[in-house]
Amino acid sequence: MKSHIVDLDPFGTVDMLAVNETIKKMEQKEIYDFERDRPGPSIVQEQFNKIVEQRNIRLRMDKQKEAANKRLNNLKAFIQWYEMNVTKLQE
16 A cells, blocks of 8 residues: 555655555454354354354443543542542632
8 A cells, every 4th residue: 555655745644644544444443254263163154253243242342441441530530630629729
């Protein structure tokens, strides 16, 4: 993808950033192939599809959990800041 970007092009850096962003998105996607990724020879296509679906659900849940933990930590920091300011005002 990067081989088509010309170094002397004044918009080359913009193109390079766009290509890097596209590559980053492609790396984050998890694409499963039945023949390549199945765990064993006894797994059929339907079972494999179910495994992939469960994996995608776990990934979404992990992202949601991470976002919730981040929000919780922000709220805890706000509560500490708020309590500190309340005690200062009461003094």
